[in-house]
Amino acid sequence: MSIAILAAVAFGILSGIFVFPSSMESSMGLFINIGLGLLLFFVGIDIGSHRGILSKIRRIGFKVFLVPLMVAIGSILGTAVAGIIMGVALNESAAIGAGFGWYSLSAIELSRHSAYLGTLAFVTNISREVIALVTIPFIAKYVGKLEAIAPAGATAMDTVLPVISKATNANVAIISFITGVVLSSLVPVLVPFFMLF
Amino acid sequence: MNILLYIVLILIGGILGNRRLLPEWVMKYMDQIQFICLLLLLFIMGVSIGLDEEVIRSFGTIGMQGIFFAVASIVFSVLGVKLIAPYVFSKGGEEE
Numbered sequence: 001m002s003i004a005i006l007a008a009v010a011f012g013i014l015s016g017i018f019v020f021p022s023s024m025e026s027s028m029g030l031f032i033n034i035g036l037g038l039l040l041f042f043v044g045i046d047i048g049s050h051r052g053i054l055s056k057i058r059r060i061g062f063k064v065f066l067v068p069l070m071v072a073i074g075s076i077l078g079t080a081v082a083g084i085i086m087g088v089a090l091n092e093s094a095a096i097g098a099g100f101g102w103y104s105l106s107a108i109e110l111s112r113h114s115a116y117l118g119t120l121a122f123v124t125n126i127s128r129e130v131i132a133l134v135t136i137p138f139i140a141k142y143v144g145k146l147e148a149i150a151p152a153g154a155t156a157m158d159t160v161l162p163v164i165s166k167a168t169n170a171n172v173a174i175i176s177f178i179t180g181v182v183l184s185s186l187v188p189v190l191v192p193f194f195m196l197f
Numbered sequence: 198m199n200i201l202l203y204i205v206l207i208l209i210g211g212i213l214g215n216r217r218l219l220p221e222w223v224m225k226y227m228d229q230i231q232f233i234c235l236l237l238l239l240f241i242m243g244v245s246i247g248l249d250e251e252v253i254r255s256f257g258t259i260g261m262q263g264i265f266f267a268v269a270s271i272v273f274s275v276l277g278v279k280l281i282a283p284y285v286f287s288k289g290g291e292e293e
Contacts, residue, residue, distance in 0.1 A: 020248060022248055040210070041207070044208060066284070123264075124267050146282040157200070159242065
């Protein structure tokens with residue numbers, strides 16, 4: 001599964017660079033939205049056809065929110081440690097980590113401080129999304145199904161959700177969606193917050 | 198606000214799936230249909246990355262730094278969730 005995912009992304013990137021005319025760039029957003037909408041619809045069918053899932057999630061209760069909490073702490077701690085190793089200011093590293101893979105928003109927010117920071121946030125978070133897509137099937141198989149949500153960050157509710165849903169089960173797919181929603185709403189708050197320091 | 202649209206789409210799918218409103222053959226091939234659509238979406242996402250000259254240019258300059266940041270945040274996130282996974286799935290939410 002990972003190989004097929006990697007091949008599809010890599011083939012896409014190469015075709016984007018060498019085959020498709022750059023005039024197509026403006027319509028890509030629409031294509032992505034259509035594809036994404038279709039896939040989320042499928043994820044819904046998958047969740048719906050497994051009866052009793054909602055009651056299961058209800059039994060887990062507020063503990064589902066531990067997942068986004070740990071992903072948030074882990075993401076920020078991770079970039080902070082990486083930043084210390086690479087000599088990037090602590091607040092800037094933390095702000096980049098708080099992008100949680102939502103590259104467009106974190107990059108726009110941080111480019112107000114410097115073009116370098118904006119670009120770094122962009123590259124980091126787009127890499128996170130691509131790495132997440134490729135590693136999630138492995139993590140689901142060898143580490144754990146719940147852990148497979150972690151790499152996705154904010155994208156656990158949209159672009160990466162179909163991969164998580166396919167690699168795990170309908171139960172984890174719902175937790176993934178909730179995680180993505182919580183993390184996405186934290187990005188516009190946390191990224192500017194760290195830049196206050 | 199895309200979140201609302203996502204929720205609506207998942208809900209419509211959920212209701213169709215729950216009430217068994219889809220023809221048998223669609224459900225039978227659901228996995229394959231889903232996977233082909235997924236690969237198509239990933240291809241399109243790749244194309245949009247490749248078409249964006251800004252991205253390609255910035256990868257040349259600070260690509261390694263960004264990838265290191267990304268890997269670090271993924272590793273720490275996975276470890277973080279690993280800590281609480283047994284607790285979340287402790288009772289009632291057992292893995293299928």
